[in-house]
Amino acid sequence: MKYLFLMRHAKSSWDDPSLDDHDRPLNPRGFRQAPLMAERLNAWLLQPQTIVTSSAQRAKDTAVLVAQTLNDKPPILVDTALYTEHSGAITAVAKQLDDRHQTAMIIGHNPALNLYLQQVGMYKENLPTSGIAVVTFETTSWQAINEVDAQLIYLDWPKRQVS
Template sequence: MSRLFLLRHAKAAWAKPGMKDFDRPLDEEGIASLMRLARSMKETGLFPDRVVLSASVRTRETAFGLIERLGIDVETIIDETIYSGGPGQYMQSIRQHGDVGNLMLTGHNPSIEDLALALCSDGEPESIHRLNAGFPTAALATISFEGALTNIEPGRGFLESFLLSH
């Protein structure tokens, strides 16, 4: 069995005049949410073996901030295609980097939500209910699959949990 952690970046600050969307950093609420999410993840005892993330400032701050708060040593890969990619690009990145037991992909909405919904055919009822209500910032979907993530297909995942950091 393999697990995919889908993480939407934490809450980002509004862009300042002349600032590109790509360069928006996390705001105070986003930083605080990482501590709550790390605490929840520690309770489950499930951690990624590898983290693939978008190159944007807010996703880098989210992924590296969470890794630091978890106190884990994990391989990280910045995938330049995730920032502007859709669910299909996210799937391609997962397949490319999914030769580990537990992979985390840190990305953006609406792609992260669309992908989570497409991958899960079943799941823990309360988690399914929360996911169907939306994928807020700093939320984490944990989806399990039979077999390797390099071969995942839509509709084959089981939503184990959907953690909200708010």
């Protein structure tokens, strides 16, 4: 079984209009959201063993905050392919993951994340900033993952009421 954590980067800043989109950092809310979501994952029994993030600054900032907060402190890899609108990049990156890892997190952007979740038929809404969806695949190899067989087992976002 493989578990893929899909996380949208935390809330970014638009304060400096001269910055390229790729270079936008997190805003104060984003710096609060990312650790909050990692703390919620700490309360869950399953955590990512590795994190692969988009090369955008806001995604890398999110990855660092999440990794620092998670109990297991997973390593972070940066993949420029995740800085895209296309959902196919998520599958392509996931298929390259090390099979020693049963769990992995991809931190990326909308619309790619929304499109991916819609394609697997699991989530029709907008995944908010810092939102996390976890899908499972009945396989022992990342190369064999198939969106048709994916199952959504976890969905959370910062403003969701936790009981």
